[in-house]
Amino acid sequence: MRVLRFAVVALMALGCATACEERPKTQESETTQGTGAATGAIAASGETGPADANTILIGEVGSLTGPEATFGVSTRNGIDLAIQQENAAGGVKGKKLKVRVYDDQSKPEEAANAVTRLISQDRVAVILGEVASSNSLAMAPKAQAAQTPMITPSSTNEKVTQVGDYIFRVCFIDAFQGYAMAKFAHDTLKVKTAAILKDQKSDYSLGLTKVFNTKFTEFGGKIVTIEAYSKGDTDFRAQLTAIKSAKPEALYIPGYYTDIGVIARQARELGIKTILLGGDGWESPTLTELGGSALDGSYYTNHYSPEDPSPHVQQFIAEYRKVYGAVPDSLAALGYDAARVAVDAMRRAKDLTGPSIRDAIAQTKAFPGVAGTISIDENRNAVKPAVVLKVEDGKTKFVTTVSP
């Protein structure tokens, strides 16, 4: 009997909950300009509003610590360089630019936390980030609801920009990258059969696998086997043995550089002599340190090549090298592009409210990015070619460009 009463009251309570619930949906969209009166209610959360009236705050979310830190750090370097240059060039509408960056440890819930913080505490004008698509997917609905434009430098999953009309990207999508490698493998390398070794812990890898699989088959090639590993594994011999017995002419490994080196070494150790192919996850200075000579003769698709002779690319590389002492990788280039697209849009926008900046970003056409010329299409994706790089003697060499 008591249980029944308990249940009745609990249901009543929920009824009340439903009644109270109609407000926030419309209200949340106003929070960018909202006063945030209750925001300071917990001292623990701190009060870190915009610095002052003469600065424009740009928010950034990235994985700056943890296993994927190199991606986040490169991106941040690129963004910082772009902002320094833009400030030196006079800022935007007479105001200086400032970046506030939060770490998300590459976890979606932390990314959502960070973006909420940027929107409601720091009240940033634009959000830049994240690298990993799953984190961008956690951020996008919050940015969309708050009408704060968000540009992801390097999330390649299609779903990200489908969240809403405030979400943009300055890189190509998975579908295109998979297509580019399939086309290159079939047309240029004249490969007839291929195997795929995918990282089942990463959505990025699964996306590329799917597209490469369908496209390569469409072109008339044959996928002989698909094997899987988990990011962080160190023994890939079982999968590689299975791949070896399928005798492919090429092995596509759309994974992250942290695993690629070990995979390549173990493949050679088992006597697999096929060409290794990969995607932009390979891009890292430590790739060849981990893989050594086992990677020689491999190809991977990427966003840009430091060998691009265009003067603005070479100038970017020179300045990046001056500040950070290294050749920028593609994540740095994409971060740099994302920040510059955002600044360019803010310059063109009639004011600095979310909707005006959004419209300006959407109108970006033929913007000279260092990682390819950027035109934002109606799906808010950048349309641009991919480059194919070849690994030789511990260095990467530009091979060709694949256009959409």
Next chain:
Amino acid sequence: MESVAAPRFSGVPGWLRGPLPILLSLPILALAQWATAQAPFLVYIASIVGVNVILAVSLNIVNGMTGQFSIGHAGFMAVGAYIAGKFSLETKDVYLPFMQSVAASDQLMFVFALLLGGAVAAVFGFLVGLPSLRLKGDYLAIVTLGFGEIIRVIVQNTEMFGRALGLSGIPQRSSIFMVMFWVFLTILAARRIASSAHGRSLLAIREDEIAAEAMGVNTTAYKVRAFVISAFFAGVAGGLFAHFVGIINPGSFTFVKSMEIVVMIVAGGLGSTTGSIVAAVFLTLLPEALRSIFTQLGGGDQTLAQRVDQIRMPIYGMLLVALMLLRPQGLFGTKEIWDVAPKWLSRRRKGMR
């Protein structure tokens, strides 16, 4: 109504004593809902805190009250999150015609999703609880850990659950009201269990399983029940989590998440609901607070603020070791707030003890 049956210490009629706390909580929660409508960040943080409190209090039912050692709580959370999230995704556009508005209908569906997630998690709790028939202590711990890992592998291999990318675009129906309401229900349930005959049996198992069995306590049944209840609330917590983060993927429910919850209840004191709550709130807010402080102090240089999360895990590890060496009973031991509060505050309670 009937003063004879009424308890000694208050004028509250007997029939009201069960549901009274819930009724009292409602206006407070509604007020909280109203007050935070303009502060999404506050709501987000409060939701995270709320979910962690639910997880800690529910894990405490197994680890603290019953003395079993589960280190796979994130597995139950994952089950709840995926089931509730999938349900909401599938029924995104369903409108219940008997509700007055779309928002109200959404909320009812949300509650249903949470209950469904909790129920499925409870079934898994039953399955994991069963081995406790034969295993105890460290062995059981490893089995719960293995269970959490197996859940992760299954999700990763199932297209329906989005594999590595997880489920995204889950409607964000959560509100501070809903989270806090469940926090409240969880705490209430934990307290009611602890002070019931059922709870006494659990405590007896914790203190000495063989003696408890000798005294006629059906140890297996009680242990399995503790697992089921604990898993139910963990599943609800997962469902709430899915509905305010908006995306779930296997990476959010790893061994590390389980360990975070274990650290909370160990620090708070195994067996103390108060301790679990205090530790969960404190340990969730601590990194946020440090981040804010470092951002303020650091000005342009934010390296310290960025390192907060990096430093957090080794510190948790050392905290566990230090706690075990210096104060193995944790902050509160097995006591509750009214046991340690000044006497004049707890006067009302004396008669019941």
Next chain:
Amino acid sequence: MNDLIQHLINGLAAGTIYALVALGYTMVYGVLKLINFAHGDVMMVGVYMGYATAGHLGREHQSTFLGATLVFLLSMAGCGLLGFLIERLAYRPLRDKSRLTSLITAIGISFTLSYGFQLDIGFLPGASPRAFPEIIKPHEWIVIGDHDVIIWNWQVISFLIAILLMLGLQILVFRTRFGRAMRAVSFDHRIAALMGIPVDRVIAFTFMLGSALAAGAGILYAIKDTAVQPLMGLYVGLKAFVAAVIGGIGHVPGAVAGAILLGLTEEFVVGYAGDVLRGLGAVLHLDSLGVGFTGSSWRDAVAFGFLIIVLLVRPEGIFGRVTAEKV
């Protein structure tokens, strides 16, 4: 056929490493009844010590016989010391408390080590993986067919080192005075103390021995899989623990058998389970659920599935003895 041989070699190689780590688990459990959760992470620290030593030796010296021996000995000694410190500072004060207390401490140490090593402050290496130097210069020893199966020199050397270490341990435990003391402590440490056995010293030595063994296993592991990273110990440790339980925890040859069984099972699941799953899927119409049929993607679940089955069917392990609980 060549496939099968290659899979056998791979499985044996993985199993040997698990076995060395599992021995440490089993010995510590034998004398203390404690699951030393941090064992895998001690192994990881040992690998980093080897990495640092090899780095100091430089490219020419690290791959000489002397250099490689030095890498092994130094990291084994370093880890022995680490094991001693952990036992002395964290486990000994808790020996009379409940087993749960020790288990939580062990988990705490494991976390401190594996996440502490992900920091890049001071001497700590940071989260990115590093390439482990080739302290044994690789060359092909046996080649079957047209490079169908290749057996490398380091595979044979690693296998021999592992066998030597295991034999050494077996002799130590069953042929020496100290081994007899260890077994006595394992049987009942209170009575052992009454018989004049220095229980504290025996336990400390067991810990050092287990940790040194883990370091040796770790170096072999790093030679095999070529990379070092801070989380490597966590999973190897868990799998080795599973192996120890399968063989019957506390039982030395059981741990070795369990480890090799686990290594081979994992290998064959990756190699052949895909076909079985696809067959099953076609019969049960699982494809409508979208369940993946790639055998290799189920590898992570193998060890734990195995463990749960063993614990439910035969909790004392394949070789373990049933012991009645004393009240």
